[in-house]
Amino acid sequence: LGCDCLPTGVVPVTFKPTFLRYAKEYFLRVEFEDGSDIITNIEKLAFYTDQRNEVKQAKSLHIFAPIPLLEKITLVDTPGLNANENDTLTTLDELKNIHGAIWLSLIDNAGKKSEEDAIKANLELLGENSICVLNQKDKLSTEELDNVLNYAKSVFLKYFNELIAISCKEAKDEQSYEKSNFQSLLDFLTQLDTTALKEKFVKRKILNLCEILEDENQLFVGIFDRLLNQFQNYEKHLLLAYENFLKEIEILNHQILEQLKSISERISSEIFASVKEKDAYFYKENKGFLKKDLYTRYDYKAPYISSDDAFLAMFYNSDVMSKEFKKIKNELYKSFEE
Numbered sequence: 009l010g011c012d013c014l015p016t017g018v019v020p021v022t023f024k025p026t027f028l029r030y031a032k033e034y035f036l037r038v039e040f041e042d043g044s045d046i047i048t049n050i051e052k053l054a055f056y057t058d059q060r061n062e063v064k065q066a067k068s069l070h071i072f073a074p075i076p077l078l079e080k081i082t083l084v085d086t087p088g089l090n091a092n093e094n095d096t097l098t099t100l101d102e103l104k105n106i107h108g109a110i111w112l113s114l115i116d117n118a119g120k121k122s123e124e125d126a127i128k129a130n131l132e133l134l135g136e137n138s139i140c141v142l143n144q145k146d147k148l149s150t151e152e153l154d155n156v157l158n159y160a161k162s163v164f165l166k167y168f169n170e171l172i173a174i175s176c177k178e179a180k181d182e183q184s185y186e187k188s189n190f191q192s193l194l195d196f197l198t199q200l201d202t203t204a205l206k207e208k209f210v211k212r213k214i215l216n217l218c219e220i221l222e223d224e225n226q227l228f229v230g231i232f233d234r235l236l237n238q239f240q241n242y243e244k245h246l247l248l249a250y251e252n253f254l255k256e257i258e259i260l261n262h263q264i265l266e267q268l269k270s271i272s273e274r275i276s277s278e279i280f281a282s283v284k285e286k287d288a289y290f291y292k293e294n295k296g297f298l299k300k301d302l303y304t305r306y307d308y309k310a311p312y313i314s315s316d317d318a319f320l321a322m323f324y325n326s327d328v329m330s331k332e333f334k335k336i337k338n339e340l341y342k343s344f345e346e
Contacts, residue, residue: 036052036071113140140165141173142173289305
């Protein structure tokens with residue numbers, strides 16, 4: 009960047025994604041969690057990255073600098089994967105949106121299992137467009153450096169397109185810049201095929217979307233299958249309930265008919281008991297020449313139903329019929345409630 013911009017330290021100090029972008033002059037843009045942002049001097053970067061300062065929580069930091077390399081690509085400085093849980097989650101979330109990776113590690117950690125495990129967890133982001141960079145090679149002798157590089161390449165090179173060792177400390181000094189091997193990193197970045205990077209990124213995103221859609225489809229298929237099973241079970245329940253209802257109606261009809269038959273027999277018995285006789289007569293014309301226009305009266309006993317007596321016997325003088333009707337009514341109500 010031509011100047012000291014990003015925070016450095018023995019322990020990880022980056023806690024928010026920091027984007028390095030191209031502009032004609034240096035400045036800093038801070039994006040906050042509430043959606044607001046500010047443009048300020050690049051010297052204020054430390055103020056917004058120091059978690060001890062009581063300021064609004066930053067979501068991301070954007071450093072703009074007049075560096076030709078940044079016209080072609082945008083670099084993102086992310087928190088580490090082994091610092092703490094929040095830093096790891098922030099980094100993993102940002103890794104989803106990158107086209108390639110510079111896997112920066114201290115040369116003392118080269119080949120460690122924890123480092124390899126972190127690499128394996130992000131294999132889809134690595135490969136031909138990624139480079140493993142081991143920093144602080146100035147701490148080792150030439151022989152020690154060769155041994156470390158040979159071992160690191162045997163472990164890591166299958167995951168990266170290239171593996172190099174650099175010294176950022178030596179790169180700051182013009183006299184030791186060539187020895188720092190920092191130019192190898194810049195050469196790798198300038199030779200990146202941005203078109204291929206974009207195509208691979210789009211393909212990866214589309215595949216991720218397809219996986220999400222497939223998972224969502226499987227979820228809905230499972231839900232619909234369970235709903236179908238529930239509806240089928242409920243349909244069986246309704247059909248069985250309907251069959252039982254028809255059987256109960258048939259039994260109920262038989263019971264009602266028997267009860268009505270009993271009532272009708274009682275009514276007929278009361279009506280028959282109310283049948284009485286009364287005197288009646290009729291005239292019949294006599295036959296014969298001398299008996300023409302003469303009629304003979306015939307008297308007889310005619311049966312009739314005394315409706316008043318029958319009605320009184322059934323409903324007023326006795327409450328048997330009333331009890332029978334109430335009994336039938338209550339039994340009908342009870343049958344339908346059940």
